Amino acid sequence: MTTKIILDTDPGIDDAMAILFAEASPAIELVGLTTIYGNADIDTSTRNALYLKQRFGFQCDVAKGATQPLKREPVGASVAVHGENGFGDVPIEPPTISADSRPAHQYIIEMLKASPGEITLVAVGPLTNLALALEQAPEITKLVKEVVIMGGAFGTHEHTGNVTPFAEANVHDDPHAADIVFTADWPVTVVGLDVTHEAFFSTDYIDTLRDTCGEVGEFMWDISRFYLDFYKTRMGVDGCFVHDPSAIAYVIDPDLFEVRKGPIRVVCEGPAEGLTLQKYKDTGHKTDEWANYPPQNVAVSVNDQALLDLYLDAITSYSD
Template structure:
């Protein structure tokens, strides 16, 4: 079993990735920590509570950072994720906690306490800005040696010509808190970056989404409903009749790492200038000295994947969940 803390800024693709985790038999979800990003912290926390209450009411939610370490929080993205952050699906009028539990601790403290309660067992699956992880490291640097693994949906490294999605140089999660990202990538824990290089080549087509709707019961209907605004955005902005599989790719990398090709080497994040948020890896195969990289731990970057197998894994997981 993979014991997971899901650090997220729900988010349409975040919601789809949460469902993937809840239905996968090898994942034990220990907690959900919210962070700003796709919407304000108020909305991402509400969405995390709603999703937990709907799909995993036994899983606690902890509210996280409202803004980056050193920058201004980005504005919401209604044209991508809808006005409520989860594709404008209808949320119950009486919000409360939707039957989920709001943990009284801030997200970074929840991470510290949970990792220390399960040393060597917890995977941090982070699919938003890395502010909560950076705050946890700042308060308790020792957790880096106790975490089993960190998997991040973030970054872009120019593989297949893919460079960024919020600027010509940067991916959104890294761009939204580049200082936190650079600190997290410097920590001595085993870390894998699942970036745009693979997520933008993993595409759920309109036909694929419709097949989930028609074949996977309530879960399939939820995926269809929550992805309507997201699909329209992809169609209007890129002419793509489908959606990129960002956050669910990080889940796939956790449970089926054999589907991904990795490149190892230290990674830096630019924290100023016109390319702020850019992720640059120095591969271990590069012999040239580079002081800014050479004193940092090697991390893994996904550079290729079996994209069809990733899509089948998502589908099969939801199908198996219905049968169960």
């Protein structure tokens, strides 16, 4: 059975890897791409989503999203990681197709209302679009099938943050939106650094994508040069962690992951801004800012080899 998804994304090198994974997998029907600032500004993110749609023949919609966080000052695009154009500064032809006329949050609302219980929201960037949708139409919590988020870091395996000592980039970019999304009464699974730092695309693995996966593999190899240089320079590793594609892998096969259940809150200001905290022990406290919120899933372990095999199999079949 296929799962319909709307993928909220800030393309982005690993976003492109996730988008192509979703399009390639027979287990997923990619309904729409909603764009958000993050790895690039909103205009660049939207252009990149349209470029992927046009180049690889996607049938999905593309809707342009929010330009900035709900409350905090914007932190700016991740140019050091993704390059000025979001795709590792690999030249791309400007797309000749246009985005949907609806803003991303309105698109999300209308699509969920049109197909109640059928669509999973997958968010791999800052969560502003989802928060805006919730604020405008809180009833969508009863219309979504599931919400899967790449974001956050909960300290499992000592993975605590990547843009600050204790914050992951997507949550840090808009912590107020993340807190709204995590505490809403809908089913959320957070696929954060706890597991994305446990899976690794080695340089040899990405070479295999190039050599065996046709134009798609060549494109991913090209845009990953800048990304891999960042990882090599900053972390001394030959490859990259599997961030955004891990959220897609969860949708395809949740059994690849072990999850822990409990309500989640986000620190929204101060030196720990963007810190994600899950109450996973059933204990009572005099003061408890978690107690009245729904339990959500946090992925805490992953079968990394099976995830890598799943990704390679999907992209290989897609390119045949």
